[in-house]
Amino acid sequence: MTVSDEVLVDVKGVKVHFPIRKGVIFDKTVGHVYAVDGVDLQIHKGETYGLVGESGCGKSTLGRAILNLEPPTAGSVDFDGVDIASLKGEELRHKRQDIQMVFQDPMGSLDPRQTVESLLLEGMKAHGLAKDSKAAGTRLRELLKAVGLPVAALKKYPHEFSGGQRQRIGIARALSVNPKLIVADEPVSALDVSVQAQVINLLEELQDEFGLTYLVVAHDLAVVRHISDRIGVMYLGALAEESDAEELYTRPLHPYTRALMSAVPVPDPLIEDRRERILLTGDLPSPANPPKGCRFHTRCPWRQETKCDTERPELRVVEIDGVPANHRVACHFAEQIEAGELKAHEVKAQLTSQSDHGSETDFMGPASVTEAL
Numbered sequence: 001m002t003v004s005d006e007v008l009v010d011v012k013g014v015k016v017h018f019p020i021r022k023g024v025i026f027d028k029t030v031g032h033v034y035a036v037d038g039v040d041l042q043i044h045k046g047e048t049y050g051l052v053g054e055s056g057c058g059k060s061t062l063g064r065a066i067l068n069l070e071p072p073t074a075g076s077v078d079f080d081g082v083d084i085a086s087l088k089g090e091e092l093r094h095k096r097q098d099i100q101m102v103f104q105d106p107m108g109s110l111d112p113r114q115t116v117e118s119l120l121l122e123g124m125k126a127h128g129l130a131k132d133s134k135a136a137g138t139r140l141r142e143l144l145k146a147v148g149l150p151v152a153a154l155k156k157y158p159h160e161f162s163g164g165q166r167q168r169i170g171i172a173r174a175l176s177v178n179p180k181l182i183v184a185d186e187p188v189s190a191l192d193v194s195v196q197a198q199v200i201n202l203l204e205e206l207q208d209e210f211g212l213t214y215l216v217v218a219h220d221l222a223v224v225r226h227i228s229d230r231i232g233v234m235y236l237g238a239l240a241e242e243s244d245a246e247e248l249y250t251r252p253l254h255p256y257t258r259a260l261m262s263a264v265p266v267p268d269p270l271i272e273d274r275r276e277r278i279l280l281t282g283d284l285p286s287p288a289n290p291p292k293g294c295r296f297h298t299r300c301p302w303r304q305e306t307k308c309d310t311e312r313p314e315l316r317v318v319e320i321d322g323v324p325a326n327h328r329v330a331c332h333f334a335e336q337i338e339a340g341e342l343k344a345h346e347v348k349a350q351l352t353s354q355s356d357h358g359s360e361t362d363f364m365g366p367a368s369v370t371e372a373l
C-alpha cells in the first residue's frame with residue numbers, strides 16, 4: 001500500500017512514569033519506573049511502523065499511551081490531528097473505534113465462553129455497527145473471509161481453534177469496527193515459526209484491502225523486517241535509532257542496533273562465518289533507575305568517557321554521506337564509529353545499580369540482547 005505524507009499518529013515528547021508505592025498504612029511514592037521517557041515519533045497514513053527492543057524497554061506502554069489507555073505523564077499524542085487526551089465521553093469512544101489492538105496472546109484476550117460470532121459482534125454493537133442484523137451477518141461473513149476462516153467458525157468457541165487461527169479471530173475482531181490504525185503488540189510471538197509468516201502475510205494483505213496503518217511491536221527484528229516501512233529501535237524508554245526498514249538493516253548506526261543486528265543469523269554460511277558479532281555484556285538496567293547520560297553507556301562497546309556518562313544524546317540527523325535525513329540516531333559518536341575512527345572495546349560486565357528501593361523494584365531484563373532474541 002502507498003504511504004501517504006499525511007501524519008496519522010503524532011507522538012510528541014511522551015513520557016509514562018509509573019509511581020512505585022510502598023507502605024501499608026502510609027501509601028508513599030518512593031520512586032518511579034521510567035517506562036517511556038521522552039519519545040517523539042510519527043506514523044503516516046498507510047504506513048507500517050515497527051517498534052523493536054528488549055523485554056521491558058517500554059514498547060507496550062508506548063502502544064497503550066497511543067490509545068490513551070495509559071495517559072502520558074508528559075507529552076501528547078495527536079491522532080488524525082486531534083489530541084486524544086483532550087477527548088471525553090462520546091468523542092473519546094468514537095475515536096477509540098479508529099484505533100484497535102491485536103495482542104500477543106489471543107486466548108487471553110478472547111472470552112472463552114463466547115462464540116466467535118458473539119466475540120465479533122461485541123465490538124460492532126458497542127459502536128452501533130450491528131443495528132441491521134442482515135447487514136451484520138453479511139459483515140461477519142466478509143470478516144471471516146478476509147482473515148481466511150470458514151463461515152462455520154462463527155458457531156465455535158476460541159478453544160476449538162489453533163493458535164494461528166485464534167490470532168486470525170483476534171485480527172477479525174480488530175477489523176470489525178473499521179479502524180484506521182491497528183496497534184499489534186507482539187502479534188506472532190506466541191505462534192510457531194511456520195505460522196508466524198502466514199499471520200504477518202495476512203496483516204500485509206489486509207492493510208492493502210482496508211487501507212490500514214499499523215504499529216507493529218516486537219522484540220524480534222526478524223518479525224518486523226519484512227512488514228515494516230520504517231523501524232524504531234527502543235532502549236530503556238527511548239528511541240535509540242529510527243529509519244526506513246531496509247536502510248536500518250543495511251546500515252545500522254547506533255551501537256545497540258549494531259549489536260541487535262549482529263545477533264541475527266545470516267543464511268549464507270560464508271558471510272555468517274566472517275561477519276562481526278557484537279555480544280553485549282551486562283544486564284538491561286532497571287527502568288526504575290536508568291543510567292545517567294546515554295542510557296546505553298553501561299553496555300556500549302564504543303563508550304567514551306567524555307559525554308557518554310553525563311550527556312543524554314538526542315535522536316538526531318547524522319552527518320554521514322548517503323545517510324538520509326529520516327535516519328536518526330541517538331548516539332554522540334555515530335559518525336566517528338561509522339568512519340572507524342573509534343574502535344569497539346570490551347565492556348566489563350558491570351553490576352547495574354539496583355534501585356535504592358529494595359527488591360520490589362527489581363525490573364531486570366535478560367542478560368544479553370542475544371538472549372532477548
Ligand SMILES: Nc1ncnc2c1ncn2[C@@H]1O[C@H](COP(=O)(O)OP(=O)(O)OP(=O)(O)O)[C@@H](O)[C@H]1O
Nearest residue numbers: 018033035054055056057058059060061219287363
Ligand atoms: N502498570 C504498571 N505499573 C508499574 N510498572 C509498569 C506497569 N506497566 C509496565 N510497567 C513497567 O514498565 C516497564 C516497561 O514495560 P512494557 O510492558 O512497556 O515493556 P515491553 O517493552 O512491552 O516489554 P515486553 O517485551 O516484555 O512486553 C517494565 O519495567 C514494566 O515492568
Ligand code: SF4
Nearest residue numbers: 294297300308331332
Ligand atoms: S552515546 Fe556513547 S555510550 Fe551511547 S551509544 Fe553512543 S558511543 Fe555508546
Ligand SMILES: [Mg+2]
Nearest residue numbers: 059060061185
Ligand atoms: Mg510488551
